[in-house]
Amino acid sequence: MTILKMRKADVIVIGGGITGMMTAWNLADAGRDVVLLESGELGAQASGANAGSLHLQIQYPEFAKFGEDWARDYGPCLGFLKDSLALWQDLSRRTGEDLGVKMGGGIVVAQTGAEMALIAAKARIEAKHGVETQVLDRAALFEIAPYLSDAAIGGGYCAMEGKANTLRVTPAIQACIERAGVHILRDCAATALEAVHGGYCVTTPQGQFQAPKVVNAAGASAGKIAAMLGLQIDIDGFPLQVTATEPVAPLIPHLIYSAAGKLSLKQAPNGGCIIGGGWPAARRGDGSLATDPVSLTGNMAMAAGVVPRVGQMRALRSWTAWVNGTPDWRPILGELPGATGFYLALFPWVGFSGAPMTAKVTAELVLDQRDTASLKGVSVLAD
Template sequence: MSAGRYDLAVVGGGIHGASVALFAARGGMNVVLLEAGALARQASGTNAGTLTMQMTRAALIPYALKAHEMWVNAPRWLGHDVGVVACDGLSLAFTESEEELLSERADARSAAGAPITLVSKAEAACIEPGVNPEIRMASHCSIDGYANAYLTGLAYRRALRDAGVTVREYAPVTGLTPSSNGYELRLEPETIAASRIVLTGGVWLEPMLGWLNIQLPIKTLINQLSVTERTGPVMRTVLGIASGLLSLKQFPHGTVVIGGGWQGEGNRDTGVHRTSHDSTVGNARLAVHAIPALRNTRLVRSWAGFEAETEDALPIVGPVPGHPGVWVSGSVHSGYTSAPYIAHCLTQAILGHHPEMPLFPMDRLLAGPGSEAVPVSPEPQ
């Protein structure tokens, strides 16, 4: 049974997929968005909503700067508030080796356009009075902040509805085959026909590309986060450390969200993920080390979620080689910040326009005859 034909079918309802579907519909396309679970509730719904330059790879800084502006002005283009708080960001160094790492990464990101400068511990204490006085130095960025991931999902749902996108939740796609007029997507017990396809499945991009006999390994990270009970003001910045193992912020209502890539347990194929006690304890100890006042509060919940990463930790965004009309977008490490703008650039290409910034073709990651490697310069994270 066929459910009709669309100009564009987007497979995956995270921020990447929802943004592409929204922009394409506003560009005049008849769009269906297919999500195996609930809209924006996988990686896009279980992360901390951090909007940061300090944890973004240097190659993505120009995209993150544009996207940060989009996030701050979300009511203008998305049509709804997503709880964005714009504030300063600090990354801390406690040891000599962390100082070296911090300087290297700050230099790389600053050269890419991020307003990041190195500051003394006295200057850091003025920016964030709650910081541990044992720090040696810090890097400071005036463009930082966070969104509310839950509100973001609600905002996209309303915006997609207003734009006329057909949203199909709990509709897992099981296969993709070419047809005379494009492609057919298999959803048991029906099929959906579309002239163009965009795959935005995050960690599931690897099996999705397998539908087209393309082998591209996608690493699955199982990132953990925790949240504290409501407490009085203990910090006013987005905080991290040089190693990247801490992401810390206090929301307006008083809870503090603790993250930083500590790993839980789970499996992409089963879809199961769970927290690790050791990671929860280690992450909390690091948070208390950075902001000592947190010692007086308690954790109330911890959770885990999948994050995708390519071999070079840069995204795959662009056409799928050998399959006209099929596009891919995702696997952006720490990609919540840059997702809306990257999706904007991809949608420009899908609509036949020249993207404002270059895409990230997957050819560079494909081995074998006929693959065209796109050089990617090594860089600090």
């Protein structure tokens, strides 16, 4: 019989993406002994592979698909995201690294009157939750974004949105949590989780870990962690892809979306354009991901339809990753009913944008500085 060694901690965080790392960092700064378990490398999943958009406004494709009632239910999440973007603006200072955080504003570009009407309806709901989206006519749009296609007739401009340099963010946070004294275990997947007297025991290939409190920050795999306790949460993984172009001279200071379909487009500090917006990646027979050529051409055509100059840029590379998604886009945050001391830190779809606030709130919950009910309207667990 193998005897696994046991280590005790104040808190065990499962998942070393941006959310788990920042949660661990906040807890270590508050003096807690934190063990962070990561099945692979830190920041190597969605948190290190995303498109770097700092989103705030309600995503247009979902608004068009789910409608105003859905948007009203989602509305309280806007305040949460707004607070998160404020934390993003302090993250370069906090990490001591230039993370490329720039809040140049985001524009949903419309090419039809029907799209303009939806943008205006969306802006009215956003305004109720403290997010200002200006509805721009053609002249106002081209004044701030002369690089757009002539087909644009207007758009929705949210000045509070922006971008960050994904490649820099998780390595910088990793250095901070190492300095903060978080006990990090890489290649250390949680394979079993059970409630024990006084908390939880997590089994890994590197031994067992026990703590009164556990944070599930496993992103797209969070449902599997909850299932280890016999609990079900409505989160899943969805394969996405993003493409980067060759560098070009500065052209696009904004985060660009299209009302015609799925698109996020921005220019990175090196001049390359990062093009995504939720296009699906393909799955190989063994379950691993591959770039889907149909998504690649569709995504590039969508980008070139909005910013014609993109049509002359060569795509350098595309990559894939699993995003954590919930059906109604709302996050799952807080202590899971029926599992005292087991916390979920799951901000779906735009979880890079939401991570600093998700981590702050999760640490406060774990430290008993707030309760899950304070997230009413935001987290499905609080309603």
